[in-house]
Amino acid sequence: MKKVAAITFGCKVNQYETSCILDGFAQHNYKITNFSEKADVYIINSCTVTNRTDYKSRNAVRKALAQKATNPNVKVIITGCYSQRNREEILELGPVDLIADNNEKSKIYQFIENSNLPVSHDKTEFDELFTTRMIDHTRAFIKVQDGCDYYCAYCAIPYARGTSRSREKENVLKQIETLTEKGYREFVLGGINLGLYGREKNDKYFLADLLKDIEKIEEVKMIRLSSIEPQLFTEDLLDFFKTSQKICSHFHIPLQVGCDELLSKMGRKYTTAQFTETITKIKNILPTAAIGIDVIAGLPGETEELFQKTFDFLTKLEFTYLHVFSYSKRPGTRAAAMSNHVNGRIISQRSNKLSELSRTKTNDFIAAILTNNVQMQGVIE
Template structure:
């Protein structure tokens, strides 16, 4: 049987979908090999959130063909969805597959000489989240579960609604069954993912919500640890915050997109909140869940961003108890409203502002990690390194290194933090 290699760029949704494609291909008898090995078919699951990720996709195509010039290169994902003709014309590309068509990857690969080189439908017409299904997960301790897809927000800078379509939710019973399924396989943690996770359930009949799903999982203790992905600030209601504060299974970790700390910039972005509202929500969250890990996205150099507006963003982040900062240098995406805006910021300025934000993020992360020296954390052991250290993940998203641990992985331990590391903390097992 043919050898297939898959490479994935971008978000956790793409990771989930690549895992599902891998599972489907394995069931059909394809031999799955690492991307840097010889393969008959290379599948590249792309991202298009920035021009940089488009370039990385093209680099992976060239890399695959260098490895095996006779291989079939199949390009799918968001870059393929929004620019199928451009991708089709790249040297060596055999097939371009849209996001909705990922569920048919087995049938598409079975056809060695397809009549159509581009199989990409109009995703804006997609109304169902049904598609790829995943019964198992390659990682042995944490599993990602997609419960929502698409986005209706259409922020002015964002290409994602054009790549992923309208917001649509996995049916409530199916989402809850997905959590149970992974728990039954022995996973200790399930990560709920979606493009616009806070919109989960709004399109269902009857309507539901992310909070309702979390409450149902909590009621039956469906899994020991349940982690929520990115949630918009205006969807972090008091009810959701209070539920998380009292939950025995939902991890104290939130990723909250900020994008800018200046109201004028937020308005041009089409974001539906102010800097003051964001500050208030984060304060409310930390008051209820003091040890929570809060990550934020921020865009540097949005069109028209002045030094003063950028300064407002820096000052807001400095005030907030942020543990991680994901910095996006603004990238002009054709087809978005921001691409047509006046006042496009010079690239050198964007790079300088991005670097300043990254340095700020590193300082904030270090300050957060230092808070836990001498304290105990519940850590899910995940892997062992060549240096003899075992590595795990705390409930509040800190990578924890543990020397001399020879016990089982996929076990939650109580660890006392002894020092910080460049990317997490190091600790000792209690007792």
């Protein structure tokens, strides 16, 4: 029996896509094995959100190519956002068999079996990846949206993923029903910019509408949402939270920076006041909601005064934890060409300070839950 191994870097969308790719190989009698073990096919699903993930992606390719050096029949495949933007760098690493576009992941098995298949570079169609199981996961992640229309100054992902596009609701519901037959009861809806679901279509069927249809599936016991931009918590979405019996009261909301000067400079589509309003609305509906926030330390032009504004804003804000990122220059983005880049040592210091604040907020959240004897909704795994 042939073996396939994969390694994934980056977001939950990548993790879902890897699960689908591996399930496709398994259905053709491949055995799934660990990336560190010998295999016939190695797949690297790469990420380019930071310099660090670039490095990890390249290193994984080198490890796979080392196996190919001992056995020329080994196939090495790389896909994902790093390879999408850095094709020439990948080719310089060695004889990679396939660099698959983000929108061709569903066809990777076919490409391996038939090297003459034409490769499309169309990033306007939704790549329909379907799986009958989640590899290494007990809750099911469902990709319902891809791409992003926002092109924030610091971010390379829209260049790698293309414009926003949504999965057909019939395919989403069919995927969920198939997975409930396998015993899955908890589902996480995700995308590159999830809140844009349905916005590019003309049928006025948006994320809140999809959630209502998923809630009707009896076997579904819990629905989680991955990251949603603060301005995309629409009134329809908030109304769904008020009545839903299945929504998990855990939300991940990217702030990135807590001062209006840098929000505007980076092309974000809200102010700190609007961000606060979104948090307040959610907490009014779900008082015990856990809220995670993305924040970036050291964006170009972030003076000590502006960083302190972010820190003070977050100190006063009600949330549960932070995902702290150190700014990483992404070639080809507007931020990369900006002046006044922050020294790496200072970025590290600011990241540490934000991480300390995150720990304090998490401890406060847990203490409040315990003090008030709040029963938290969840699924036992």
